[in-house]
Amino acid sequence: METKIQNPLAKKKLTYLEKHNDIRIDNYFWLNERENQEVIDYLKSENEYHDRMTSHTKDFQATLFEEMKARIKEDDESVPYKLNGYWYITRYEKGKGYPIYARRKDTLEAPEEILFDCNVEAEGHSYFKMTGLNVSPDNKLIAFGVDTLSRRKYKIRIKNLETGELYPETIEITTGGSTWAADSKTLFYTKKDEETLRSDRIYRHVLGTPISEDVEVYNEKDDTFYTFVYKTKSKKYLVIGSSSTLTSEYRILKADNPTGEFKIFQPRIRGVEYGIAHYNSDFYILTNADEALNFKVMKVSEENTLKENWKEVIPHREDILIEDIEIFKDYFVISERNNGLNVINIKRWDGAADYYLPFDNETYTAYVSTNPDFDTTILRYAYNSLTTPNSVIDFNMDTKAQEIKKEQEVLGGKFDKNNYVSERLWATAEDGTKVPISMVYKKGIKKDGNNPLLQYAYGSYGSTIDPYFSSVRLSLLDRGFIYAIAHVRGGEYLGRAWYEDGKLFKKKNTFTDFINCSKFLIAEGYTSVEHLYAMGGSAGGLLMGAIVNMAPGLYNGVVATVPFVDVVTTMLDDSIPLTTGEYDEWGNPNEEDYYVYMKSYSPYDNVVEQEYPNMLVTTGLHDSQVQYWEPAKWVAKLRELKTDNNILLLHTNMETGHGGASGRFDALKEVAEEYSFVLDLEGIKE
Template sequence: MKAPVAKKNPKKLITHNDIRIDNYYWLNDRENPEVIKYLEEENAYTKEQMKSTDLLQKKLFEEMKYRIKEDDESVPYKFNQYWYTTKYIKGGEYPLYIRKKDSLEAKEEIMFDVNEMAKGYKFYQIGSVNVSPDNTMACYSVDTVSRRIYTIQIKNLVTGKILSDELKDTTGNVVWANDNRTIFYSVQDPKTLRSSKIYKHILGTSQKEDLLVFEEHDETFNVYVTKTKSLQYIVIASGSTLTDEYRFIPADHPEAEWKIFQERIRGVEYSFDHYEGFFYILTNKDGATNFKLMKTPISDTSIDNWIEVIPHNEEILLEGFELFKNYLVTEERERGLTHIKIKSWDNSINYEIPFEEEVYTVGTSVNRDFDTDTIRYRYTSMTTPWSDIDFNMRTKEKKVLKEQEVLGNFNKDNYVTKRIWAQARDGVQIPLSLVMKKDTQPSKNTPLLLYAYGSYGYSMDATFSSIRLSLLDRGFIYVIAHVRGGEDLGRPWYENGKMLKKKNTFYDFIDCAEYLIKKEYTSSNHLYANGGSAGGLLIGAVINYAPKLFHGVVADVPFVDVVTTMLDDSIPLTTGEYDEWGNPNQLEYYNYMKSYSPYDNVENKEYPNMLVTTGLHDSQVQYWEPAKWVAKLRDMKTDSNLLLLQTNMDAGHGGSSGRFESLKEVALEYAFYLYLENKLN
């Protein structure tokens, strides 16, 4: 089968008197039958090219599925008289939401069986479940298209009946007032998907009657509604990349007038929770780049009344905090690792929970109870499956409630993980987290998969994956490059990988790859790269800069047409991301974006083997970005390497909704790496 050739229909794009010609702009129309036909032709081509791996893909899928315990359930947590858990049953793609009253020995109550609810749908996802304070009702949100546009419905948990109330075009975000009849929810623009409005709904009324209580007019901001851990306040959060603003009312009085916590100040980020007579605030106020903890009386929350609790530390990022009756718990990131610190309000207790592994990931879990000595956290490493742990903050006694069960012959002692550091071209040390099987010998002939993300300040923590074992057991080394643009080494790590410093992200990845080659962990012939979404942008930029560095790459739902997308404020995410990428309506940012945008910088040269994935209904990165990119690469590249585009015609940014169905997509990607590797041997 010959590779599909997308027709050229040149469109002239003029900005700042600069002319760009986009031959494939016409693909920006999912309602056009010709577009669908082209995507289906690409899918058929991918299937034909990968046909020799059909058995391998099936084997990979079966072994990945086999390692996952089918009849599994989460660790129960108690909240407001009930124990809550989610459960999976054998043969089920979706979870069951379950609760038991007062005791774990009580009769099981199935609130939602998503396997039954999903019947007849190609895609089905519950976004949230929120139980009323009196435990009789539950709001739940459903997306059946994969555009992250949710319909909220309400179920009577006593009778099992679904109320007639139906709230459409929401984000799925919903909060109950304490009167058990009022809910607040957020609504998004149906075209841009920007969450901009908060409505109040009274049970038994129609959505048309709902009261708009807040609308965010700044197109760079998004809104959501939440509740303090104390359950005493309902909060409307409005935030952009750089700035936050909150409003609140007592949860007992949903009719109350909303009070602004602190008016937005450009560049000041903050979030808060409630404890007794104070709100505790995590903020970067006064140039606290790595954030600090402050508090303010409930009676006056303006910024002039904020009092310092934990000062700013230039070496340590204060990521979050948890309030208890007798304790303040903080999560702090230092040298790429998270630490949990415990401090009692009376200062008699002050210590850090110890962890033994060189590279690990830890974070607080569900802690809804205020009056307790126990904190629950989750721990993992690249060799240690996820563990749910209850830790007594007074006695320091640790109880492992559950370690993720990996079926088959898995033994974590057969694998090794470590942290290594690569020097970037500007002298900065970049951390890499590495995992491999103990008997794998790094050499020039060892296959290695390098992964990174590097945007939005998201730290790519070193976590366990039972799926990844299918590569490790076949001799692969897997490495996460903690490049700038994430927040792995503190807030400055993020600031130095965004806006007009975005290229640091790409250069870091290249320098990490070259370091791994120099230290003979692998060679270019056996080096592979993967990234998704903004990480797909990373992959696209890197192969333009260093096309011969990798033997093969997989770009998942890649953000590759940066300039055109960021100039189009009618599509999702654009306006809210000006503080991440820059606003190309300004010449300086336009020129900088254009200099690295993967789509704009495709050239007549050789590229590595490539597999590109997307979803027709993607709400984050529109399908036409990867589709146009592949079409342009096909036309311009000078090599005979594989170039494959796989579009999930029924899903969006996150792929298939089923628990196991998504493994087929991973199996295709792993088969791609293994196919390329086997061709070398």
């Protein structure tokens, strides 16, 4: 790397931030002024520095991009699913970056009807995302949401599928999702608060009437909750949900009575989560009520839905987490997690069958896929593993016969799953807890400490990173890298208690688990300090920020994408999108004990004079989830205080938000940038 290139230095402008009689000095607070030209100039100077420092890898990045793209089938399509008399398909055409949504009536041989060609819709936009496609019960209309800025403020439009006409109605600042009443002319949708982007209100719109006359049917006033609306699979009920990190509440209304009053299903009780599914004249409820930490399934009549009437169907179990339920006419399917592994339990309503789908290794992911049809004996599920591409499988619940509808093709002719090895290992955390690690590598590696290893984790919100197949990842594996997913606490890999043990006042377990996994992999000879790399994004970027403060000498390089690193300042600012809804995850720093604990690990607040690893930090100017200024401030402070000559790069995409680029292959350019950074540090140039 060229060392003569002068890195940017952000101006220091003293800001005192006081809370609970504690003063934090923030020299880079001013970087949150998005409209300030000085801020834009600073971000551009960092981008120029990044480009110059990585200019020698540009050809390699292009090679990686083409290599990754070449493994992906460009003219590809989804497995069709049937809904209300039509087969729905999403397909891609060669050389085009966006999906085409289509359907065929009754049979797959019928003429194709194109709902949307997003390649046409995206013309003239640097970012384009369509979401919430929702066909009316009479199959004649489709509502959909569009975002062209990447701020997740979707505009809902309605299209006539018979004439192709786009109706004049444009509903601004929504989630993009909506649901039709049974009459095919009344549409319910969710509005967002313009500043915080919290989805807080449900409206009713009648086709052909002005948007200004839309009726607000629900307003979620608690700013730690968000709200949403949908229809049950049985099509009988419209449902308004309200949810926070720890608590849920639902309201129901018969879909054939759209102007009626929504009835509360069960009033919210702090700490009680529940979800509902309708079948015949009952609701089935997945809930953690009454200390069912790993959830249980209850049942109640649709006439008397209050909790006092709930009856147990599947009891709570200490060792098995119930993740979801799927209801069919004759069958009841339960998605569970047992010792970290996905299992699918199939039961007949009449009790004549009760069995599990068989899976045979420790590094796979299996999940129930799209099953909108209620009256069917076919369960569609998906399966993949660290070494096996994704398959979509139709399983006959009567005969137990399976049909692989589609297996992900890895193009290029070089991929053979037998050339790769996957395994699950268990590291020991500081407090003695065993932490699982799923890993994959090319056959024939030696445990001599010389293998480059990329360790990935997320570790928040109970979100589990399952061991999944990635054709993109082959670009690392084929160059000798080991890829390891650390299933740290804060996720839900080992059940709900695993999540509870990595949040609020136990958040530091997430960070120490990751570090202990790294030390274990070094001790076992898989890698060494000189060859170990870490990667995480968003809340996983917070994890990256914490580990480089706590154990900077353990990693040769770290990639932090859209990292949530200024925890205290963000959690004290309730005008920022998502903040108030996060108190149950991180704590509310307006309370002193949470403030003190948060400050003790917040990456930005804990940057000190010490050596840091080589680092690549990425963000998007329009990010609504982790604002661009968090990584920008963090990099500025690191530049000021770090005592090493290691590489520190900040790359801000000036056109996108939290999810990165919107085109199908544009995102691969970002992956190629991240991969080339660690490959270059490892001395791998091609």
